[in-house]
Amino acid sequence: MKSTLENIILPKVKNPIQYIGxxxxxxxxxxxxxxxxxxxxxxxxxxxxxxxLGMRILYHLLNEQENIYCERVFSPMVDMEKKLRENSIxxxxxxxxxxxxxxxxxxxTLQYEMSYTNILNILDLANIPLLSKDRTLEHPFVMAGxxxxxxxxxxxDFVDIVVLGExxxxxxxxxxxxxxxxxxxxxxxxFLHSISNIEGVYIPAFYDVEYDEEGKIMGFFPISNDxxxxxxxxxxRDLDKSFYxxxxxxxxxxxxxxxxxxxxxxxCTRGCRFCQAGIVYRPVREKSPDTIRxxxxxxxxxxxxxxxxxxxxxxxxxxxxxxxxxxxxxxxKDRNIGLSLPSLRIDQFSVKLAEQIQKVRKSGLTFAPExxxxxxxxxxxxxxxxxxxxxxxxxxxESGWGTIKLYFMIGLPTETIEDIEGIxxxxxxxxxxxxKVDMExxxxxxxxxxxxxxxxxxxxxxxxxxxxxxMEELREKQxxxxxxxxxxxxxxxxxxxxxxxxxxVFSRGDRRLGKVLLKAWEKGCKFDxxxxxxxxxxxxxxxxxxxxxxxxxxxxxxKYDEILPWDFIDIGVTKEFLIREHKNALKGRVTxxxxxxxxxxxxxxxxxxxxxxxxS
Amino acid sequence: xxxGLAMIIARIKFSKGEEVKYISHLDLQRAFQRALRRAExxxxxxxxxxxxxxxxxxxxxxxxxxxxxxxxxVELNNWQNGKELTKKLNGVLxxxxxxxxxxxxxxxxxxxxxxxxxxxxxxxxxxxxKKYTLGINSRIKEFLSQDKIIEERINKRGKKTKRDIKPLIxxxxxxxxxxxxxxxxxxxxxxxQNNVKPEIVIKKLVNNEETPIIYDFLKIHRVxxxxxxxxxxxxxxDLFSEKPGRENM
Ligand code: SF4
Numbered sequence: 001m002k003s004t005l006e007n008i009i010l011p012k013v014k015n016p017i018q019y020i021g022x023x024x025x026x027x028x029x030x031x032x033x034x035x036x037x038x039x040x041x042x043x044x045x046x047x048x049x050x051x052x053l054g055m056r057i058l059y060h061l062l063n064e065q066e067n068i069y070c071e072r073v074f075s076p077m078v079d080m081e082k083k084l085r086e087n088s089i090x091x092x093x094x095x096x097x098x099x100x101x102x103x104x105x106x107x108x109t110l111q112y113e114m115s116y117t118n119i120l121n122i123l124d125l126a127n128i129p130l131l132s133k134d135r136t137l138e139h140p141f142v143m144a145g146x147x148x149x150x151x152x153x154x155x156x157d158f159v160d161i162v163v164l165g166e167x168x169x170x171x172x173x174x175x176x177x178x179x180x181x182x183x184x185x186x187x188x189x190x191f192l193h194s195i196s197n198i199e200g201v202y203i204p205a206f207y208d209v210e211y212d213e214e215g216k217i218m219g220f221f222p223i224s225n226d227x228x229x230x231x232x233x234x235x236x237r238d239l240d241k242s243f244y245x246x247x248x249x250x251x252x253x254x255x256x257x258x259x260x261x262x263x264x265x266x267x268c269t270r271g272c273r274f275c276q277a278g279i280v281y282r283p284v285r286e287k288s289p290d291t292i293r294x295x296x297x298x299x300x301x302x303x304x305x306x307x308x309x310x311x312x313x314x315x316x317x318x319x320x321x322x323x324x325x326x327x328x329x330x331x332x333k334d335r336n337i338g339l340s341l342p343s344l345r346i347d348q349f350s351v352k353l354a355e356q357i358q359k360v361r362k363s364g365l366t367f368a369p370e371x372x373x374x375x376x377x378x379x380x381x382x383x384x385x386x387x388x389x390x391x392x393x394x395x396x397x398e399s400g401w402g403t404i405k406l407y408f409m410i411g412l413p414t415e416t417i418e419d420i421e422g423i424x425x426x427x428x429x430x431x432x433x434x435x436k437v438d439m440e441x442x443x444x445x446x447x448x449x450x451x452x453x454x455x456x457x458x459x460x461x462x463x464x465x466x467x468x469x470x471m472e473e474l475r476e477k478q479x480x481x482x483x484x485x486x487x488x489x490x491x492x493x494x495x496x497x498x499x500x501x502x503x504x505v506f507s508r509g510d511r512r513l514g515k516v517l518l519k520a521w522e523k524g525c526k527f528d529x530x531x532x533x534x535x536x537x538x539x540x541x542x543x544x545x546x547x548x549x550x551x552x553x554x555x556x557x558x559k560y561d562e563i564l565p566w567d568f569i570d571i572g573v574t575k576e577f578l579i580r581e582h583k584n585a586l587k588g589r590v591t592x593x594x595x596x597x598x599x600x601x602x603x604x605x606x607x608x609x610x611x612x613x614x615x616s
Numbered sequence: 617x618x619x620g621l622a623m624i625i626a627r628i629k630f631s632k633g634e635e636v637k638y639i640s641h642l643d644l645q646r647a648f649q650r651a652l653r654r655a656e657x658x659x660x661x662x663x664x665x666x667x668x669x670x671x672x673x674x675x676x677x678x679x680x681x682x683x684x685x686x687x688x689x690v691e692l693n694n695w696q697n698g699k700e701l702t703k704k705l706n707g708v709l710x711x712x713x714x715x716x717x718x719x720x721x722x723x724x725x726x727x728x729x730x731x732x733x734x735x736x737x738x739x740x741x742x743x744x745x746k747k748y749t750l751g752i753n754s755r756i757k758e759f760l761s762q763d764k765i766i767e768e769r770i771n772k773r774g775k776k777t778k779r780d781i782k783p784l785i786x787x788x789x790x791x792x793x794x795x796x797x798x799x800x801x802x803x804x805x806x807x808x809q810n811n812v813k814p815e816i817v818i819k820k821l822v823n824n825e826e827t828p829i830i831y832d833f834l835k836i837h838r839v840x841x842x843x844x845x846x847x848x849x850x851x852x853x854d855l856f857s858e859k860p861g862r863e864n865m
Contacts, residue, residue, distance in 0.1 A: 007742070007832065007833040007835075008832060008833055010638060011638075011680050011833065016638040016679075016680075017638045017640075017643065020638060022635040022710065023710060024647075024650075250710075252636070252639040252644075252647055253639070253640075253643055254643075254646070301654065302654065304649070304650030304653035304654040304708070305650065306649075306650075335653075336661060336667055
């Protein structure tokens with residue numbers, strides 16, 4: 001089988017190197033009967049999956065452990081899938097090329113809802129039963145975790161174990177219990193039972209849901225008193241002490257984020273009301289500049305990469321950013337190593353910083369005002385004023401930048417036509433700032449891009465009760481905006497509404513969506529996040545055939561007292577806080593961000609007490 | 617090199633094994649640059665907006681082939697001993713790429729790419745059935761006795777073109793037949809002036825209209841690249857060591 005793969009299939013597929021795990025710093029271990037084999041599965045192709053930092057961390061963390069061997073698996077591209085099916089070759093892990101159906105665990109990372117069909121496809125390609133209930137002792141346990149795990153319910157039929165929150169500790173705890181269980185291998189249920197009380201572990205099969213006649217959840221409860229009614233997310237308390245790899249795999253083929261990534265903090269001090277990450281990753285925990293520099297040095301040394309990126313939400317909020325950047329620049333001055341800060345706020349400080357690190361080439365600046373008017377920015381609690389935006393871009397144009405990208409959302413709660421037009425107006429004001437700059441001094445290649453995505457209400461945000469705009473409404477708004485923009489120096493592009501609609505269905509869906517997912521996959525849906533593969537009609541057919549109304553999930557206004565599918569998860573931030581924030585949003589009232597004043601979101605009571613800053 | 621200052625070049629010979637045979641030339645270049653950084657070898661960078669390391673490869677190897685005769689020139693800022701360089705690089709390279717030899721010189725050199733003239737290849741044809749191995753010797757003879765061997769190609773503008781590759785084939789020798797596998801050795805024009813790809817020659821050889829050889833797959837291995845000196849084929853590294861620069865070390 002391996003020989004067919006290596007000699008006959010690989011030479012004929014696109015970019016075969018993506019299926020071979022021999023990259024520098026990939027881990028190769030001897031396998032014996034005590035080895036716990038873990039396949040870390042990313043339900044998209046290699047170049048996307050390998051750009052994901054979480055996978056990089058957990059891969060090396062698991063492989064540091066004796067008797068655990070973690071390998072990688074990605075969605076094969078369409079041509080490869082065809083060849084695998086034709087030759088009846090079950091999906092294999094990159095490092096050993098062994099079929100993953102013989103592994104102990106398959107762990108999926110859930111980065112976006114549109115990858116769910118790829119999860120089913122990976123299981124099928126691996127010859128593993130899709131439904132959790134059909135698996136036997138011969139099959140691996142299927143795990144899932146990651147941002148979409150904060151509402152795992154649409155995947156309840158397929159996944160055996162869900163890990164909530166940060167995985168570094170809980171994963172090892174689960175595998176430790178498994179090590180014991182493996183000696184006897186009694187029953188699958190036995191094992192699941194024995195990990196069900198580990199904090200952060202959710203076993204969907206141990207819970208039952210009842211619905212009322214309208215289809216709303218009436219009750220959500222464990223099937224026995226053995227299982228916790230509420231599941232707490234896990235966090236790592238001290239990032240300076242937590243594991244961070246000193247080596248990272250260096251792919252041969254280029255990937256989306258082809259650079260060293262060093263995490264500088266987790267969580268976010270801002271409280272944007274549409275943003276799930278800003279809430280679920282609380283509290284903020286920073287790494288010290290010394291730790292960061294040490295890690296960065298080791299990683300650069302062991303990889304040979306020419307670029308280093310500092311990873312976090314809202315990077316500008318890192319307490320020691322300036323000294324850190326200065327020190328890193330000093331460290332790498334003579335070594336042709338570039339530094340990138342992917343998530344900068346809209347202020348002059350950020351432009352100065354960008355200037356410092358992009359000394360020679362001004363490749364372009366990206367900012368996210370998110371909404372076109374001050375009123376709506378206040379609704380979403382995006383604490384940025386128009387003056388800030390204009391002053392910031394003005395300064396950027398002065399320093400020679402010509403390419404500016406601005407990101408917005410349309411379909412936000414309370415949005416009016418003025419807010420839509422506001423996006424276009426803001427584009428024009430930005431252009432005016434450019435024209436103010438001395439002809440000689442300014443960059444000749446001016447390009448302003450306004451980009452809109454469609455708002456998707458997410459669990460655990462103050463907007464979790466809100467309906468999404470219909471696809472028609474969104475389309476009208478996009479057309480209207482397009483008409484508002486007249487100047488050819490301003491480009492406008494937007495996201496596909498159909499994808500956003502499905503995202504809205506699945507992000508706030510319940511376990512009844514499992515049959516839709518299965519049906520859609522049976523109809524051939526996969527790579528739904530990819531324009532060239534996405535087939536919306538098949539999805540609509542699937543909903544119809546299993547008689548699930550997608551509008552119920554996407555377009556319905558929920559009441560505060562409705563039981564939401566993810567209510568059983570305790571993320572530390574309370575529902576009361578989210579309700580308070582929702583009410584503030586509707587009144588256009590801004591809430592200070594954590595560093596200005598603590599508004600007691602619930603995190604202060606985390607694990608018997610947590611102190612975010614001195615003010616909390 | 618600017619202003620006739622002495623330029624220090626390390627000529628490196630390396631192999632590309634099974635583990636990395638699917639990496640593209642571009643990927644290989646990048647991997648090499650990263651290895652040089654890991655080894656902390658003080659290499660020269662181009663000036664300008666986007667400085668890139670001064671590294672130039674002899675010739676691209678097609679994806680899927682292995683080789684024991686790959687070459688690259690690396691410009692150094694400081695003198696380094698070839699043996700040292702080899703050791704440093706081999707300490708940091710991933711499985712599948714190995715430095716076989718390295719010579720450092722500060723003599724002005726013609727570019728590596730332009731000196732390559734010929735390549736020696738070993739090919740094994742894994743035929744579908746033992747019967748296809750029969751008569752291979754006479755097939756080779758017949759093949760080489762043709763006046764012309766026409767390769768049809770599609771040029772950059774999408775047009776079909778033809779050329780005679782016969783003069784580019786220096787030799788084809790049968791090495792052995794084992795079971796269903798035919799092993800050959802070929803000498804082919806290789807380099808920036810004249811070049812023919814081994815897989816093209818093999819396809820021409822086996823796709824004889826009446827009696828084609830049906831095979832599952834081919835394995836192609838580049839044994840060595842050669843440059844020409846005084847009518848003799850020699851390794852690019854030997855050409856290099858002829859220069860007095862080496863004695864200065
Ligand atoms: S407890 Fe206060 S400071 Fe901490 S995350 Fe919540 S609101 Fe912010």
